[in-house]
Amino acid sequence: MSGHDHDHHHDHDHSELSETELRVRALETVLTEKGYVDPAALDLLIETYEKKVGPRNGARVVAKAWADPAYRARLLKDATPAIGELGYAGRQGEHIVALENTPARHNMVVCTLCSCYPWPVLGLPPVWYKAAPYRSRAVADPRGVLTDFGVTLPKDTEIRVWDSTAEIRYLVLPMRPAGTEGWSEKKLAELVTRDSMIGTGLAKRPEDLA
Numbered sequence: 001m002s003g004h005d006h007d008h009h010h011d012h013d014h015s016e017l018s019e020t021e022l023r024v025r026a027l028e029t030v031l032t033e034k035g036y037v038d039p040a041a042l043d044l045l046i047e048t049y050e051k052k053v054g055p056r057n058g059a060r061v062v063a064k065a066w067a068d069p070a071y072r073a074r075l076l077k078d079a080t081p082a083i084g085e086l087g088y089a090g091r092q093g094e095h096i097v098a099l100e101n102t103p104a105r106h107n108m109v110v111c112t113l114c115s116c117y118p119w120p121v122l123g124l125p126p127v128w129y130k131a132a133p134y135r136s137r138a139v140a141d142p143r144g145v146l147t148d149f150g151v152t153l154p155k156d157t158e159i160r161v162w163d164s165t166a167e168i169r170y171l172v173l174p175m176r177p178a179g180t181e182g183w184s185e186k187k188l189a190e191l192v193t194r195d196s197m198i199g200t201g202l203a204k205r206p207e208d209l210a
């Protein structure tokens with residue numbers, strides 16, 4: 001590649017881009033020019049995670065776990081294959097652990113180092129998940145963070161914070177709301193919010209559904 005000529009000009013206006021965006025674009029340009037990356041494939045990958053893979057996948061997993069005790073047991077024992085049963089698998093989700101919320105223990109997930117997140121079930125992480133205040137305060141003051149999110153738990157509920165890594169991603173299994181006996185999985189899934197699967201929220205109650 002040493003003899004390759006790179007004297008053509010890039011005349012896009014970069015002035016509105018952040019440094020990170022600039023770096024990403026520069027990297028994409030270099031990889032494309034060297035033939036490592038097909039820009040169309042890259043666009044498709046990004047669009048997939050922006051539009052197609054999102055928290056509705058996780059909501060289906062949670063709803064099935066609420067409705068089907070055998071599935072719930074499989075999910076809590078080894079989440080990755082249980083999630084794979086529904087067809088959700090792939091990058092950033094090679095090893096997922098499901099955390100069961102109970103009246104005694106509430107689980108909350110953070111990545112203190114960066115933004116590790118279970119893509120196949122939740123899609124791309126929200127901006128606040130990647131932000132320094134959440135990443136630091138989730139560990140130092142989880143109850144305060146929950147208050148900021150509008151969640152108040154009983155005093156004697158233990159809050160456990162789980163730090164994601166490149167190897168392990170977590171999915172919180174929120175508590176099934178009261179008054180949902182006999183509901184179909186499809187209807188149950190409507191109660192499952194993204195935040196309830198991160199642990200910064202609770203599942204909706206039946207009366208919250210418009």
Ligand code: FE
Binds near residue numbers: 111164
């Ligand atoms: Fe991370």
